[in-house]
Amino acid sequence: MNLTINSRTPNETTRILEIEGEIDVYTSPQLKQEIVKLAEGGVKHLIINLSKVEYLDSTGLGVLIGGLKRLREAEGNLVLVGPALRILRIFEITGLDKIFDIYATEEDAAAKEGVTL
Amino acid sequence: MNLTINSRTPNETTRILEIEGEIDVYTSPQLKQEIVKLAEGGVKHLIINLSKVEYLDSTGLGVLIGGLKRLREAEGNLVLVGPALRILRIFEITGLDKIFDIYATEEDAAAKEGVTL
Amino acid sequence: MTQTLCDTVELTIPCRPEYVGVARLAVLGIASRMPFSYDEVEDVRLAVGEACTHAVERAGSTVAQIKIVSTIDSVALVIEVSDDVPADAEPVIPDEDAQALAAAGVDQQGLGALLMEILVDEVKITSTASGTSVRLTKFAPE
């Protein structure tokens, strides 16, 4: 029942957030805070690595959608990387896989989004 | 809440049981049945690999002690291999580490018990 | 009608975010008593998590409890998630989030309800003045 957020800075307007643990009603405010802080600090490209996320609920989806909207308005993007099948399925059954860009690896994401890692 | 018992036969009177999961009041009868069956079938040396055991309670300890007594009466032995620190600690605080022979690897156990793997 | 033997597990937790994980862990153990696949167990866990989350969001900072009654028999697992949050309480979801979600064509509550609908076989929501109850049913395979 913990969330760990590991942040890397490949360049000034890009951040990679590697998230580990459970994104739920208890932990998602922490993720939201981080995303808002980065967006307000001028980050345009947010690559969120979900490969170590074991649980994701509707509040987590809400936070990701909120971040996506924010960054697209700033002409950037929030993309997702490497969700486990179980987590990917949650995006699929809610139709959110059509709203988010979801990539297999961080390298894929960077290449398609045109940012250098 | 499952127990899987994987049995190997290095020679006629020796068995290696690799146990995976939780040994508790629900699953320990299954382990007991297996040990009794082997002892009655003439097995003298039982090497029990605990490295994949995540949980062990007093009923599990009871089953292991019962098996130990049975095999020692038959001039054999029941030895334990590779318990995680957490599991080893349970033997230590109950003083049972002085009753059981506990080895790091199956090879150690075989060498010390004089059986060929 | 034939009678079926059933087991009951009852859990009561504070209606607060940090306790939803306790409910999910207990439900993991309960659903494992059914002949469900790993995915089906996960489905039940997520559905119960969503029901609890809905209660927690409606409770806000008021003191409330969630009661989770699970009934296990050979036919189905039925889990009833009840809270004592007055039915007219509105979910405490920050406005900007709700707006972002609406702009994306979804609402978060709707997402929770949608997930429950998809993850289990039956969802029945009952609201009275004294609280809301969500009954989730997942049938055993075959």
Add this chain to the structure above:
Amino acid sequence: MTQTLCDTVELTIPCRPEYVGVARLAVLGIASRMPFSYDEVEDVRLAVGEACTHAVERAGSTVAQIKIVSTIDSVALVIEVSDDVPADAEPVIPDEDAQALAAAGVDQQGLGALLMEILVDEVKITSTASGTSVRLTKFAPE
């Protein structure tokens, strides 16, 4: 005396072997709410498992329930494991096992009680005609 805010979690399970794991999972979540180390959380889980096991062994095939009430505050986690198995019920441990254990100088019930004593800070066992209650206390670090 100062007052401390506390949270309460209640869990009721059938007094049968296959449900002890549900209690252990819930306790894992509950103990994680305390500032305990990983090892301390495991200690509490094992102690509660032993208390439940003792109830299950005394219940044998009679229908009974175990009620686990956890009280969480800044000072300690107190978990009370109560059953409704008459206090004169003898644990159903096969004779040969008991003998083997005795021959090795231990008794299995004694092992369970010993583990509880070592794993938590306080153990209080109360038996009445209507059931047994084990209260386990683990203090927060410092």
